[in-house]
Amino acid sequence: MLPMRNQWLRWISPGAALLLFASAAIAQKPKNDAGYDRAARATVLHEANVYVAADASSQRVSLVVPGHEVVVVERSAPWVKVFANTDVQEDPEDKPEFGDEAAPTPASGWIRNKGIVGPTTPEGDIILYGAAANLEDAATRPNAPKDAAMEAHLLYRRVAEYFPQSNLAPEAAWRSADIRWQLEKRDISTLPSAKEQDATLRPTIFEGEMKKILKNYPGSKYAAMAAYEMLDNKLCGDWQGLPKCPEKEAELYEKYAKQFPDGPRTAQALYNAVYREATVVTMYTVQDDKKKADSAASKTQSLTAEMKAKFSQTDFTARAASIAYKVNQGIPIYGNDRD
Numbered sequence: 438m439l440p441m442r443n444q445w446l447r448w449i450s451p452g453a454a455l456l457l458f459a460s461a462a463i464a465q466k467p468k469n470d471a472g473y474d475r476a477a478r479a480t481v482l483h484e485a486n487v488y489v490a491a492d493a494s495s496q497r498v499s500l501v502v503p504g505h506e507v508v509v510v511e512r513s514a515p516w517v518k519v520f521a522n523t524d525v526q527e528d529p530e531d532k533p534e535f536g537d538e539a540a541p542t543p544a545s546g547w548i549r550n551k552g553i554v555g556p557t558t559p560e561g562d563i564i565l566y567g568a569a570a571n572l573e574d575a576a577t578r579p580n581a582p583k584d585a586a587m588e589a590h591l592l593y594r595r596v597a598e599y600f601p602q603s604n605l606a607p608e609a610a611w612r613s614a615d616i617r618w619q620l621e622k623r624d625i626s627t628l629p630s631a632k633e634q635d636a637t638l639r640p641t642i643f644e645g646e647m648k649k650i651l652k653n654y655p656g657s658k659y660a661a662m663a664a665y666e667m668l669d670n671k672l673c674g675d676w677q678g679l680p681k682c683p684e685k686e687a688e689l690y691e692k693y694a695k696q697f698p699d700g701p702r703t704a705q706a707l708y709n710a711v712y713r714e715a716t717v718v719t720m721y722t723v724q725d726d727k728k729k730a731d732s733a734a735s736k737t738q739s740l741t742a743e744m745k746a747k748f749s750q751t752d753f754t755a756r757a758a759s760i761a762y763k764v765n766q767g768i769p770i771y772g773n774d775r776d
Contacts, residue, residue, distance in 0.1 A: 476555065476556055477508050478508060478599070479554060481548070482592075485552065487500065487501060487521045488548070491547040493549075498544045498546045503568065503591065504591020517548055562600035562605050563605070565599070566609055569596070569609070573585070590612075597613065610650055615666065618646075618669075621642045630674075634674055634675055634676065651664060673686065686709070703748070707748070708753035711737055712757075715764050717733040718730050719771040734764050737764050744757050
């Protein structure tokens with residue numbers, strides 16, 4: 438993942454992500470869609486008005502935004518008859534936890550024959566990927582276009598769906614899933630339940646797209662990154678000063694590191710385990726449980742040594758070494774470290 442990605446989170450209003458994904462899940466194809474040719478599916482690169490007739494002065498019945506699908510029914514230059522907003526989530530579990538009355542309604546009509554990209558478009562994978570990347574970049578800027586990040590999510594998704602054999606497909610699938618994940622994660626973090634110690638007491642971030650990456654790209658860096666993101670659903674909210682949560686989380690991160698020993702997030706996972714073990718040292722010290730504090734301190738040192746051996750050049754290893762040093766010096770990691 439590129440270093441500056443996800444900065445768009447600063448510019449998306451709370452709740453916007455949940456509304457988008459609710460919309461995508463509610464919109465459905467017509468009931469007789471079983472015979473649709475794959476080549477008839479397409480998306481648009483710009484907002485396209487849907488008119489009753491092939492005439493801009495006719496009644497407008499719908500709007501298609503970048504990333505949403507249309508099914509091309511007929512062509513009559515310079516117009517195309519489509520069934521618009523026909524998005525269907527392939528995974529039956531891909532449905533919103535929150536309703537959205539503003540979901541786009543499927544509608545038949547005509548749109549101008551421009552900016553339409555489908556599976557048969559020459560270099561369509563590059564075009565869609567580039568459009569998604571441009572929107573993602575735009576979403577990082579002040580006064581970003583409305584819904585830029587969410588439209589990027591959909592366009593990346595179309596790359597993987599329309600061009601599964603493209604070299605860009607794995608990265609596009611990951612970026613699409615990651616944008617959705619980060620937006621939902623940010624929205625959920627604003628809820629009161631986000632502070633609950635028990636992770637099961639807050640809404641679960643939808644895992645369907647991450648699971649597809651694990652299934653479709655096993656053994657890849659994208660699968661390793663998807664598995665790392667999915668740990669979010671198992672983490673506690675507020676630790677409440679008790680060792681139960683950081684102990685559990687340290688185990689989760691260490692288990693992940695063993696499952697993906699060479700993954701792009703492995704050093705980060707081990708660092709997270711080090712930080713939590715060091716936190717446990719402080720917590721048990723406060724509770725005067727020397728045996729458990731010493732055990733956690735030993736674990737902190739051993740995990741740091743593992744990082745030095747495997748990931749000596751990463752910032753995460755240097756950060757872990759600093760924490761391990763503090764633990765060795767008896768400096769608290771959690772709470773106030775002032776003597």
